[in-house]
Amino acid sequence: MRDRYEVPGDFTKQKIDEFWDTHYDSDDDDYGDIIDYLNTAENFRTFDEGLTEFIKKHGYVEEDGLSKEKCIKQRVTFLLKKMKEKNISISKKTLEYHFSGEKRPDVKDSSRKIIFKLCFAMDLDVEETTDFFNKIYFDRTFNVKNIDELVYYFCIKNKKSFTYAEELIKKVKNLLAEDSAEASSELVYTNSIREKADVFTTEEELIRYVLDNKNAFNRYNVTAIKEYTNLLNRIQGKKEDKEVLDRLSKVKTNREHDDLKKCGLVVQDFYKNNLSELTTNMDIASVDFMLYVIYGSFLPVGKNGKSKYSFAKNAKLLKIIKSNFPSKKTISDANKEAISFEAMRKILILLEFYAFCFDANEADDDECIDFFDDFKDQMNDILDSSGMGPLYVGNPYDWLFLYCAKCDNPLDVFRSIIDDVCALDDEN
Incomplete structure (x- = not known):
């Protein structure tokens, strides 16, 4: 609902009004108007x-x-x-x-x-x-696990100057370099640091906290990685899931269907929707298979004649949407915990959107689901706990998922849009 966006400014209000008041005729699965808008x-x-x-x-x-x-x-x-x-x-x-x-x-x-x-x-x-x-x-604001940005947060909150902030950063880092005391090995999350920083009024309080918890700093995305891992474990196929599919191809009893519910969501999706035979020889535990099922097709990569093409280069979307769009590469970076905030945020949105769509489709008919609001609230809870900004209708990447979430068949709409923007033509 419109009032679920808190205290919007003029631009945000305009975007919200446009978002709710603009409708596209997609009865024939033609999403050209949507793609034009996003471009x-x-x-x-x-x-x-x-x-x-x-x-x-x-x-x-x-x-x-x-x-x-x-x-x-x-x-x-x-x-x-x-x-x-x-x-x-x-x-x-x-x-x-x-x-x-x-x-x-x-x-x-x-x-x-x-x-x-x-x-x-x-x-x-x-x-x-x-x-x-x-x-x-x-991008996310105040990464308080970074010493510099923790100090910026402290100084902006307490109305200190930038010059004061720079001097304090040097002081804190010098003290950290000289400090040989053993620090706590307890895992400290971003929100915990932020809550502590909210009550600091003197630089002495800030410095003492940093020295006592020095191992907590410069290790980023801890909560985001946890959220990502939970989603990945639900969604991605496992090696043993292949055995379940093999049994189901021969006999369909209640036991096999109960086993199917234990498989990764993409494996269940693949079986129930009889997706393309292109996946027949694919490793169902692979990232390639997972992304294929989520997107409903392969993102383009390879050569077209002498020209190289890829989603990042050729997809008919604004660069800000295509940048760090979830792919095998960004998933690999996330698995190695070597990923940017932007890329991690985009992965979390994609995976949660897919899982939410799957759960909604599996829900009982009498179970009331307000898809748009429920998805947005659940997604924002994940983003907030990860220290990332909420879904924002003025962000083109977020707009794509919010638009799909307000449609009757969100995942089908998303897959159709992705398929359309990946279509290669002479211009690309």
Whole structure:
């Protein structure tokens, strides 16, 4: 429901209204209008538009009728003045690039630091900083298992300057390097650190906590990996599942059907829906098989004549959707716990969406399921516990899953869209 999005800003409210008021005729399984919408960058706020909105909320006034070049110059001048007052350094060239709208900044550590500098320069509080990261930058905010970002959180919450934050970071890291005391080996989760940081009012409290729990820092995605592992264990096939399928091909008794319920969800899905014979010789315990069943087809990869093609290169979707789209590679990275926050978040959304769709299809007819709200609430619980931002209708990747979730047959719609965007043509 619309009111399930908490206190939306003007842009978010506009996106919510569009989301609920726009309907596409998909009776003939033609999702061209959906794909066109997802491919139109203007339907989603660009980074420069979001940054401009924020500086307008914090003192910037723009003259009417200016050319794009003059608007960029005015905006850059405003921020440079703000940063000079606060002794924050971001190059004029970097600001011009961010306001140009040419490309959304990546989510590397160096870019995250620039985003935090912008937040300090605009005097954003914790809530505004979180909004800026989640709704403009499209990445998690305040990774408090990182010493730098824990300090940024402490300083923004307690209205300390960026200069103060940088000096405190150096102090904490120097003390950590000198500290030889044995630290607690107890596993500390992100939310626990955040809760502790909420009550710190002095740097001494912060420093003492870091020294006492130094092994907890710089080990990321602990809760997210746990959530991912739980989902993967439910969904992915197992070697022994093949024996169940073999028995079911010969005899169909209650015992075999009870055994089928113990198989991975994709194996159950494969059996019940009699998916393509292309999977006949596939390893049902493999990631390839799992993704094939979830997507309903193989994501394109290989060669078409002399041209190489892949989902990341050729799928007819905005780059921000295709970037780190769940694949064999990102699943492998997750299994090695060497994965970016963006990639992990996208995997969690895909796997939870699939599991939720499967469970909804298996539910008794008299079991009332409000698919959209129930999925969104359950998904947001997982994201929140993992220290990640909730589903956001202004994020194109999230929009895809939210749209499917409001349809009558969410998984079928999702698979049809994926199949359509993967269709290769001469233009790609």
